[in-house]
Amino acid sequence: xxxxxxxxxxxxxxxxxxxxxxxxxxRGNANIEHEREVAIYDLLDxxxxxxxxxxxxxxxxxxxxxxxxxxxTVLNASQTSDEPIVAHYLSLTPFKRIIKDYFLVLxxxxxxxxxxxxxxxxxIDMGRRGLHDEGSRVLTERLEGKxxxxxxxxxxxxxxxxxxxxxx
Numbered sequence: 001x002x003x004x005x006x007x008x009x010x011x012x013x014x015x016x017x018x019x020x021x022x023x024x025x026x027r028g029n030a031n032i033e034h035e036r037e038v039a040i041y042d043l044l045d046x047x048x049x050x051x052x053x054x055x056x057x058x059x060x061x062x063x064x065x066x067x068x069x070x071x072x073t074v075l076n077a078s079q080t081s082d083e084p085i086v087a088h089y090l091s092l093t094p095f096k097r098i099i100k101d102y103f104l105v106l107x108x109x110x111x112x113x114x115x116x117x118x119x120x121x122x123x124i125d126m127g128r129r130g131l132h133d134e135g136s137r138v139l140t141e142r143l144e145g146k147x148x149x150x151x152x153x154x155x156x157x158x159x160x161x162x163x164x165x166x167x168x
Contacts, residue, residue: 012055012056012057012058013048013049013050013055013057014047014048014049014057014058014059015043015044015047015049015058015059015060015061015077015153016044016057016058016059016060016077017044017059017060017061017077018040018043018060018061018063018160019060019061019062019063020036020063020064020160020164021062021063021064021065021071023064024063024064024065024164025163025164031106031110032163035106035159035163036159036160036163038159039156039157039159039160039163040156040160042152042156043153043156043157043160047149047150047152047153047156048148048149048150048152048153049061049147049148049149049153050147050148050149051074051085051086051146051147051148052145052146052147052148054085054086056076056085057076057077058076058077058078059074059075059076059077059085060074060075060076060077061073061074061075062075062084063157063160063161063164064164065092065164066089068092069089069090069091069092070089070090070091070092070095070161071087071088071089072087072088072089072090072143072147073086073087074086074087074088074147086146088143088146088147090142090143094138094142095135095138095139095161095162098131098134098135098138099135099161099162101131102128102131102132102135102162103162105124105127105128105131106128108124109121109124109125109128112124132155132158132159135158135161135162136151136154136155136157136158137154139154139157139158139161140154
């Protein structure tokens, strides 16, 4: 494989655009908005995202909620058509406890950074990262055989999924 073809493969297996469905986004506080913005920025800055058995990237990913299910709609970012390549609908049930716990820990974290000792902040942050990692693993498992991504990409996508604040 030549150097140019290796570069093409790396360029194609990525997300170049992410769109959050405005109707799916619940009311968030400034901290949640910041988490969402940082996750999108970091995702677009560097990610590994591959549709199993396909090479039609770079990709545009629309994330939303449809009938109480997580909707991940993948499009070819280089085409003007809004015709999806594939759409995956995932039950939110495996994520609900993780996201609920994640937001409880996040609230504690943001309160702690104002007044708590550094050791307390570090302990809360370790719990937050553990829940974040668990959510990332669940997302990766649920998409196995459909979408292949590295762990950092899964972590950032989990941040966006949790930040949707689905209704209910």
